[in-house]
Amino acid sequence: MKRLVPLVIGGLCAAVLTPAAAADTPSATGVAVTVARFATPDAATKAYTYDPALIAPGAAVVVVATPLRRSTKALLTVYGLVPNRTYGAHAHQRPCGALPTDAGAHHQHVVDPVQPSVDPAYANPDNEIWLDFTTDDRGRAVVGTVVPWRFADRRAGSVVIHAERTATEPGKAGTAGPRLGCATVRF
Ligand SMILES: [Cu+2]
Secondary structure (H helix, E strand, O other), X not given: OOOOEEOOOOHHHHHHOOHHHXXXXXOOOOOEEEEEEOEOOOOOOOEEEOOOOOOOOOOEEEEEEEEOOOOEEEEXXXXXXOOOOEEEEEEEOOOOOXXXXXXXXXXXXXXXXXXXOOOOOOOOOOOOOEOOEEOXXXXXXXXXXXXXXXXXXXOOOEEEEEOOOOOOOOOOOOOOXXXXXXXXXXX
């Protein structure tokens, strides 16, 4: 299994706090950038919290997805979550909505013919984008992953943050407990 690469927390947190950075930016190079603060569904437009105790309104999220020559790099930064806590996170099929289920299932490069997919042959961090993280003592985390494929016609629409670390065993693979929050990303 591929390791998630923990990275040093740095400038992205500063970017979160800059209002001018609050843009949804699919650039000419195909890089997708989401910078947003979580809000409750009645107020949210890009980043939704469905559990304000575990993702406080006002907590911040940055997602950067970069297409490379034969792969895709995704970077998730969070700021203001519960300190020293592990969360699951994945790219899901659709944009976020008022309901946690609005984001749909996980984006899979090779789609499991059996849905919901809990088969490790499909529900794994090479075929899906997994971004599990553990916050530091100030509630921050940065995590990155590289998957060996690029998006084609089917694209992911969001990153969903879950209550638990992502399971890998047959029958449970890809599951990570309740959906706590969601950030819309134009992958
Ligand atoms: Cu998920």
